[in-house]
C-alpha cells in the first residue's frame with residue numbers, strides 16, 4: 001500500500017459497463033487510481049482498454065455503474081463542468097500525432113494558446129520548460145517531419161502536459177518505438193508524473209517497459225478485470241493470463257487462433 005492510497009482515489013470506477021449499441025465491451029469494471037500513481041491497463045487487442053480510457057476522459061459515458069474523477073461523477077456532468085474537468089487532464093491518444101504544419105514549439109504552445117489567456121512571453125517560457133523536461137528544448141524550431149519517431153513522441157508528451165494536468169491519460173505511448181526510445185519515453189512518463197504531482201493512466205501492450213515505471217497494473221480480458229497488482233505481484237503471479245502476458249507466450253488464455261471450426265472439418269471439402 002502506498003501512502004497516497006489512504007486518501008480517496010483520484011479516479012474510481014465501480015461496476016462500470018459500456019456497450020457500443022447492442023455490443024457490450026466492458027462488464028463490471030472496478031478500478032482505482034490513487035494520487036501520484038502511474039497505473040497501467042493491459043490486455044489483448046480489442047479487450048476494451050481504449051474504451052476504458054475514453055470513459056475516464058469523459059469522451060463517452062458509461063452505460064452502467066459509476067466513473068468518478070476527483071469525486072465528480074463524470075457520467076452526470078453537464079458540458080461546462082465536463083469541459084472544465086477535461087481541461088485538467090492531459091491526453092495522448094493512439095499515435096498522438098503532432099500538427100505537421102506547426103513547429104515543435106507551436107505544437108506544445110497549442111493547448112496553452114487554446115485554453116489560457118496567458119501573455120506570449122509566459123507561454124514561451126512554459127513551452128521551453130516543457131521541452132526542457134523532455135530533453136528537446138534545442139529542437140523547438142524544428143518541424144515534425146524533421147524529428148525521429150522517438151523525438152516526436154517526446155514532443156507529444158510535452159504537449160500532453162503543457163497545461164500541468166492533474167491526470168494524464170496515455171493510449172499506447174510506446175507504440176511503434178525502437179527499444180531505446182521506448183525506455184526514454186517510459187522514464188519520461190514517470191518523471192513528468194512525479195514532477196507535476198499528477199496521476200497517470202496508460203493503456204499499453206508493453207509489459208516489461210511498463211513494469212519498470214508503474215505503481216499498479218490492471219489486466220483486462222473480454223471487458224473484465226481479470227488480474228491486478230503491483231509490478232512485484234505481477235512478476236510473481238501464477239495467474240495464467242498474467243503469465244502469458246509477462247512471458248509473451250503466443251498461446252494461453254488469450255488464444256492465438258481467432259475462433260474457427262476445426263481444420264479437420266474443412267480439409268478435403270473445398271471449404272476456404
Ligand SMILES: Nc1ncnc2c1ncn2[C@@H]1O[C@H](COP(=O)(O)OP(=O)(O)OP(=O)(O)O)[C@@H](O)[C@H]1O
Pocket residue numbers: 020025043044045046047048049050051052
Ligand atoms: N466506435 C465503436 N463502435 C463500435 N464498436 C467499437 C467502437 N470502438 C471500439 N469498438 C469495439 O469495442 C471493442 C473494444 O475496443 P477498444 O478500442 O476499447 O479495445 P482495445 O483493448 O483498446 O484494443 P486495441 O489494443 O486493439 O487498441 C473492440 O472489439 C472494438 O471493435
